[in-house]
Amino acid sequence: MAKIIDSNEFFENVENTEGVVVVDFFANWCGPCKMLAPVFEGVSNEMGDKAKFFKLDIDEGGRIAQKYGISAVPTMIIFKDGVPVENLTGFMPKENITNKVRAHL
Structure with a gap:
């Protein structure tokens, strides 16, 4: 399950985490x-514990x-060991x- 995080949680959960983390940057007003x-x-449910999934409201x-x-938005960034390795923009x-995330596992 993808958890919504705030700026304070971002460092601990994304930038300071080993493995693959996917962040969905979104806005509530965005269709x-x-x-x-x-x-x-x-995707989060399907991948299970192979990767972590978070959402961050850009506002x-x-x-x-x-x-x-x-x-x-939406833009998803795949991080590996705290470093962004791929940006995915728009609906997919x-x-x-899933294929993009698996490529970084």
Whole structure:
């Protein structure tokens, strides 16, 4: 299950974590973000403990979004050992997201 985190939790859960972490940068007012939410949740459930999945509201975590150059939502960033390794922008089907995450495991 993908947990919504805030800026304070970001360092501990994403930047300071070993393994693969996927963060969905979203906004509550964003239509494509609402379409992606159940897909992202499905990937999270399917991957189990192979990777960690988090969501960050860009309106609440603007400093983090700015740090990672988020200019459009939804944007997912795949982190490996705390370092961003791939950006995925816009809505994507579950299979595409799953394949991108598996490539970094």
